[in-house]
Amino acid sequence: MKFKGAIFDLDGTLIDSMAVWENIGEEFLKSKGKIPPKNLSDTLKTMSFQESSKYFIDEFNLDLSVDEIIYEFNRMVEDKYRYEIGLKEGVVYYLRKLKSKNIKMCIVTATDKALSEIVLTRLKVLDFFEFILTSGETGIPKDNPEIYLQASEILGYSPNEIIVYEDALHCIKAAKEANFYVIGVEDESAREDRKEIKKISDGYIGSFEEINFK
Template identity: 75%
Template sequence: MKFKGVIFDLDGTLINSMSVWENIGDDFLKSKGKVPPDNLSEILKTMSFQESSRYFIDKFHLNLSVDEVISEFNSLVEDEYKYEIELKKYVLEYLKKLKLKNIKMCIVTATDIELSKAVLTRLKILNFFEFILTSGEVDISKNDPRIYIKAAEMLGYLPNDIVVFEDALYCVEAAKKAGFYVVGIEDESAREDREEIKRISDIYIESFEEL
């Protein structure tokens, strides 16, 4: 298809970072002397940081604010974003290709804006993007189609002029509901949902090399 804009997810799509978040909820609760439920990762799977913070505060009776919980989450992964996490293969080449075609690009992510900027700056790709829209700043989770509509408005295009790249099933579903053409991205963290992502996505790729 011909398109004018691209909305990229960050974690698991552009960067290899999902393993960093795999046990974050367990680690946080244990640091507070709490016992994490066995299905915690499933509970948190589609939540924004604001939603998961409220869940922890309410469920485990923590004497913390939402902002304080988010700050602790971020501190647990800060060094990884600043120094360790790498791009997925062929991402840089694809971004350069889009830039040459004057395709406007942005990022929609649940990750904190400062962490996002830190990793993108270190990897030298921040300047490819018009903006970074986080679920925290608009208080809209990535399982809500409205966050993709908001990004489209900020890019200045209609959904049918934009391609969305996502690795998580609930995000693929939300983007499709909003009327976007969706490219499903292979990531190990979504292995259990792989066939459903393939079914829902307009196309599915295992690597940006295919593009």
């Protein structure tokens, strides 16, 4: 393998968690006595938590801060991360193989860092990664190439020495724009984008079990 580093997305790539977030916007608005618009999922699809929180405040006249809304989002899903969400197929085997080849790994995610650490610790894979970089701490959404460039800088390698694993189209586009080699990872949440993901990614896998090592 010619790569020295690997950047992994978390939700939908390493862990099978996207269903947890699928209706969270609707549930949140209903809890505030608001009627969710029919196209809410499409509206929120590429937003960071900061952006979606601001959207809720502006569009639904909520008397809450961005941080308060993010806190509520995290509280709504915490038990799922703490007790239920599992790894996708072949993840542990693949991470062990990368580690055996001295490839430095990290995670770039929109999910709260504490939630990320909770689920990865329970699943006994946290120690594979050098660090977790989140949109919340950087202020950079995952459709912005800069967050991947920041991760590469911390890893200590240039983009052409790093392989990125992502399931979402907008994230794959951002990583490609930053000149990374990108593997698209199949997830049911991205089924409508599958054709375009396969077109723009450098490779595409249904699971990590499909990747062969020499």
